[in-house]
Amino acid sequence: EDQVTQSPEALRLQEGESSSLNCSYTVSGLRGLFWYRQDPGKGPEFLFTLYSAGEEKEKERLKATLTKKESFLHITAPKPEDSATYLCAVQAGSNNRKLIWGLGTSLAVNP
Amino acid sequence: ETGVTQTPRHLVMGMTNKKSLKCEQHLGHNAMYWYKQSAKKPLELMFVYNFKEQTENNSVPSRFSPECPNSSHLFLHLHTLQPEDSALYLCASSPGLANNEQFFGPGTRLTVL
Numbered sequence: 001e002d003q004v005t006q007s008p009e010a011l012r013l014q015e016g017e018s019s020s021l022n023c024s025y026t027v028s029g030l031r032g033l034f035w036y037r038q039d040p041g042k043g044p045e046f047l048f049t050l051y052s053a054g055e056e057k058e059k060e061r062l063k064a065t066l067t068k069k070e071s072f073l074h075i076t077a078p079k080p081e082d083s084a085t086y087l088c089a090v091q092a093g094s095n096n097r098k099l100i101w102g103l104g105t106s107l108a109v110n111p
Numbered sequence: 112e113t114g115v116t117q118t119p120r121h122l123v124m125g126m127t128n129k130k131s132l133k134c135e136q137h138l139g140h141n142a143m144y145w146y147k148q149s150a151k152k153p154l155e156l157m158f159v160y161n162f163k164e165q166t167e168n169n170s171v172p173s174r175f176s177p178e179c180p181n182s183s184h185l186f187l188h189l190h191t192l193q194p195e196d197s198a199l200y201l202c203a204s205s206p207g208l209a210n211n212e213q214f215f216g217p218g219t220r221l222t223v224l
Binding site for chain 2: 004031032034036041042043044045046049087089091097098099100101102103
């Protein structure tokens with residue numbers, strides 16, 4: 001069964017304290033892995049798409065990487081405005097019409 | 112307007128009411144989606160439309176009825192809902208089914224009394 005698991009469930013960091021969020025997946029034929037950011041009461045905001053193992057993408061303090069089993073979202077020197085829930089989703093070859101979503105990691109960055 | 116817009120942003124309805132949610136995308140995309148988001152659950156895909164044709168109905172109860180008159184507009188008609196249907200309803204669009212980078216609207220917070 002296709003599955004996406006995100007860890008940790010919640011993470012609290014001090015401003016400037018770098019860390020990583022994990023998204024592990026078991027799918028048949030990965031077509032793409034997506035990272036989103038969601039602020040309370042709002043819709044998810046698209047961040048990155050990764051397609052193949054070894055691929056990396058960066059945006060400001062965020063860097064996403066992909067292996068054959070998992071993806072990491074590295075946050076370097078986070079700021080309070082990075083506080084949000086980060087969602088991971090995968091598109092599998094078994095059904096490319098839908099994304100399989102994780103539960104997300106709730107990140108809080110204290111000033 | 113830019114991106115994906117949804118109206119209303121908040122909706123409170125009784126179990127016997129009929130209401131509709133509206134979504135409009137200004138991105139020139141061909142695929143549109145309805146999702147339900149509840150606490151402690153992953154996003155639940157409800158319906159998918161591609162070039163205004165429904166391609167996915169994820170076993171959604173018939174009290175939810177989607178309508179897609181064109182590639183830019185998507186509606187979700189609601190009737191005789193249950194309290195457990197209370198959730199954030201999100202609309203999204205993507206360039207197509209093969210390119211699944213989905214862009215979301217702000218959502219409609221629905222409360223069923």
